[in-house]
Amino acid sequence: xxxxxxxxxxxxxxxxxxxxxxxxxxxxxxxxxxxxxxxxxxxxxxxxxxxxxxxxxxxxxxxxxxxxxxxxxxxxxxxxxxxxxxxxxxxxxxxxxxxxxxxxxxxxxxxxxxxxxxxxxxxxxxxxxxxxxxxxxxxxxxxxxxxxxxxxxxxxxxxxxxxxxxxxxxxxxxxxxxxxxxxxxxxxxxxxxxxxxxxxxxxxx
Numbered sequence: 001x002x003x004x005x006x007x008x009x010x011x012x013x014x015x016x017x018x019x020x021x022x023x024x025x026x027x028x029x030x031x032x033x034x035x036x037x038x039x040x041x042x043x044x045x046x047x048x049x050x051x052x053x054x055x056x057x058x059x060x061x062x063x064x065x066x067x068x069x070x071x072x073x074x075x076x077x078x079x080x081x082x083x084x085x086x087x088x089x090x091x092x093x094x095x096x097x098x099x100x101x102x103x104x105x106x107x108x109x110x111x112x113x114x115x116x117x118x119x120x121x122x123x124x125x126x127x128x129x130x131x132x133x134x135x136x137x138x139x140x141x142x143x144x145x146x147x148x149x150x151x152x153x154x155x156x157x158x159x160x161x162x163x164x165x166x167x168x169x170x171x172x173x174x175x176x177x178x179x180x181x182x183x184x185x186x187x188x189x190x191x192x193x194x195x196x197x198x199x200x201x202x203x204x205x
Contacts (some may be wrong), residue, residue, distance in 0.1 A: 003131055003139055005071055006202045007032030011131075014038045014064035014074035016045055017093075017100070019159030024075065026183055027192045031201045035073075043067045053077060053090060053128035054140050061132035069134055076128050077187060079161045081149055083121035084112050092161065102160050109164065110151055123149045125165060125174075127187040129195055139198060143190025158182065 005011065013024050016039040028035045038045070046063040050056040053076040061074035078092030088095045088105065095105035113121060124146045132138040146168050153163035155175030162174035167185060174182050183189055 002198060003071070003133060003137055003200050004202055005033060005131075005200055008034060010034045010036060010070040012036055012038055012041065012043070012064045012068045012070050012072040014043075014060045014072045017159075020075055020077075023179075023183060023186075023188055024073065026179075027189070028073075031196075033201065038064050038068070038072075041068050048076070048090070050076075051090070053126055054130070054142060056090060057128040057130035058132065058138055058140060061130040061138060062136065065132040065134045071131060071133050074130050074132070075188065075191075076130075078126060079109075079123060079149075079165065080126055081109060081113075081121050081123045083116060083118050084109070087112070089126075096160075106153055106161060106164055109149065109161070113149070119151060120149050123147060123165060125161075125187040127191045129188070129191040131195065131200055139195075139200065141191045141194040141198070143187045143192070143194065145185065145187040145190065 011033045013021050013035050015021050021037045025035055043064055048056045056076035057074045061072045064072035078089055080086045080089050095108050096102045097104050124144050127143045130138055130140045147166050149164050150166050154173045155163050158175035165174050
């Protein structure tokens with residue numbers, strides 16, 4: 001049975017990442033949904049034990065829905081670098097260390113590529129979005145945007161690995177382009193488009 005959220009419904013954004021919460025709030029804005037982040041509700045962050053983006057999104061959404069008593073939307077996303085055999089992948093946030101300093105993660109990507117005598121590589125951003133209810137029902141949607149890694153990092157408008165990712169057909173990094181443009185073409189936007197198409201939000205039926 002498909003999940004349907006009426007206008008005015010509360011939806012927990014199951015993330016403590018301010019940049020990610022900001023992007024998801026922007027995507028939810030037109031749909032009459034009252035969004036509140038897990039951070040605002042002081043909900044704990046579950047350990048991400050899944051071996052795929054979808055599995056991690058599902059466990060985060062279910063944990064937030066059950067702890068917060070409302071439907072929850074969780075995102076698990078990351079950067080997959082072809083020359084690094086898909087790393088950092090589901091460990092993208094962990095590469096940023098306990099302080100979630102993505103300058104550390106970006107430096108590690110550069111060091112790993114240098115070790116292979118490379119300065120760049122084809123890459124993809126992957127996003128899995130899961131909507132879950134406190135009763136356990138869930139639906140998951142995935143989006144991918146292909147591009148390449150380029151150094152040095154450029155731009156200050158994005159977050160995470162945005163300063164080193166250039167999408168196919170583009171010349172600027174995700175951290176250089178207007179946020180509204182990124183929201184329209186990103187891996188998160190593609191996953192969100194699939195979510196909308198499913199009819200989860202009542203007015204999109």
